[in-house]
Amino acid sequence: MADSPNCDLKSLSPLQLFERVTEQGEKVRALKAGKAPKDEIDTAVRMLLSLKQSYKTTTGQDYQAGLPPKDLVSINNGTTKEEDEDFVDPWTVQTSNAKGVDYDKLIVRFGSSKIDTDLINRIERATGQKPHRFLRRGIFFSHRDMDQILDAYENKKSFYLYTGRGPSSQALHVGHLIPFIFTKWLQEVFDVPLVIQLTDDEKYLWKDLTTEKAYEYARENAKDIIACGFDVNKTFMFSDLDYLGTSTGFYKNIVKVQKHVTFNQVKGIFGFTDSDCIGKISFPAIQAAPSFSSSFPQIFNGKENIQCLIPCAIDQARKSYYLDPYFRMTRDVAPRIGQPKPALLHSVFFPALQGAQTKMSASDPNSSIFLTDTPKQIKTKINKHAFSGGRDTIEEHRKYGGNCDVDVSFMYLTFFLEDDDRLEQLKQAYTSGELLTGELKKVLIETLQPLIAAHQERRKQVTDEMVTQFMTPRKLAFEF
Secondary structure, eight states: OOTTEEEEEEEEGGHHHHHHHHHHHHHHHHHTTTTHHHHHHHHHHHHHHHHHHHHHHSSSSSTTOOOOSOOOOEOOOOOOOOOEEEESSSOEESSTTOOOOHHHHHHHHHHHHEHHHHHHHHHHHHHOSSOHHHHHHTTTEEEESHHHHHHHHHHTTTOEEEEOOOOSSSBBGGGGGHHHHHHHHHHHHHHEEEEEEEEEHHHHHHSSHHHHHHHHHHHHHHHHHHHTTTOOOEEEEEEEEHHHOOOOHHHHHHHHHHHOOHHHHHHHHHHOOOOOOOOHHHHHHHHHHGGGGGGGGHHHHTTOOEEEEHHHHHHHTTTTTTOOHHHHHHHGHHHHHHHOEEEEEEEEOBBBBTTTTOOOOTTTTGGOBBBBBOOOHHHHHHHHSOOOOSOOHHHHHHOOOOOOOHHHHHHHHHHHOOOOOHHHHHHHHHTTTSHHHHHHHHHHHHHHHHHHHHHHHHHHHHHHHHHHHTOOOOOOOOOO
8 A cells, every 4th residue: 555645535435445544554553563763653653644534534434443334325326316226235235226236336335346357367367267257247346355366376375265155045046056156167267275154153143043954954055055066175165053163263263353343343334233132243253264264274284374265246145135344344354363364256236037126035936046946937937027128019129129238037148148159149139129028038948947957966966975075174185
């Protein structure tokens, strides 16, 4: 970070200012600890005070360490109409715009960085592999410190991947596959270890579940995750209810995070109230701990300096909340407990069948395609419930064409159709009116039916013994 007081602080978002203040505070502490010259310390302190004043001017509140600007935002999609605003907080991502959330504005508000062509090209050069369709199509759209991950990789330094699932039911829908599909690709092209956290403890705390039922769901969900094709020699999957009691390294990191985050801070970040149980209040530290390699001494031989990369979906499988607040908290705490900050990759919101304005729900089987659906159910759901960007009549559609920006069938094909040329052909044909809504839905049906059937067949091959093997703490096929 530049120390010049002349830098344009007015152009920074509240979150970027918060991170600048945090980094400058760390620098001041380091200078003092290193007994740097007094004039150097004084200059750094003046810069820190200037940043804090800018933060207060921008946000209307004093800077508090570990307490980022509250993630309760309305992002206007280019109009002044209230119905065209996006609402994003740690628990909900909602939009009343049929096109979905305005992600460029989300990037600015949260102070992350856009995954641009330069970064995608750099990933391709580093791995020697064609970028995944999720990168090519902007499905993973934002990052924090991916450049640092690539710096380390290009200098022959390893990193590891961390993702997860909150097991609140036995059945997953296709949206839950997004982070796992991409994480599997990342693991294969970079050849790095992966840890997968199953937050059955969280589901016990938030849902009307027994601990036994939450753990049962965790093992059942693990079968779907294993069916994605992860390598057991390179992947460790764990239940919090199971692993926390057996790993001193994991628990030590939880306690360290807990010590550096106050109740006031978690209330500000996550909206907890005085009536929430203390389990909820302490849970963010449990979600933070896998970000640190020392939580897995059996994998990393006790090393603490191995950086973590976290791919997470904006509607991750844990209650459809935006996970970034958890890991911004983690990134703030990390240097204070002597750990590297985790890097992040964010994917876009996966829409319900009824459109981007509708929230998917496990209680509504028609809101998405589930991994347990039959070919007939898939066909019926898409034909009956998939929101259309087509016109009211065939005549109007032929004349004016359809709108791919709001058509759910096209949105789903963007996620699941591998062929870029075919996707572009469909877009041109639908936009021109040559392709009708029913015909576009047919393409989606023919894409998803074999995909789901193949997943179901792989899942049938996953035994309880295989789940236990994935979930047994052990050394993986890497040397550290």
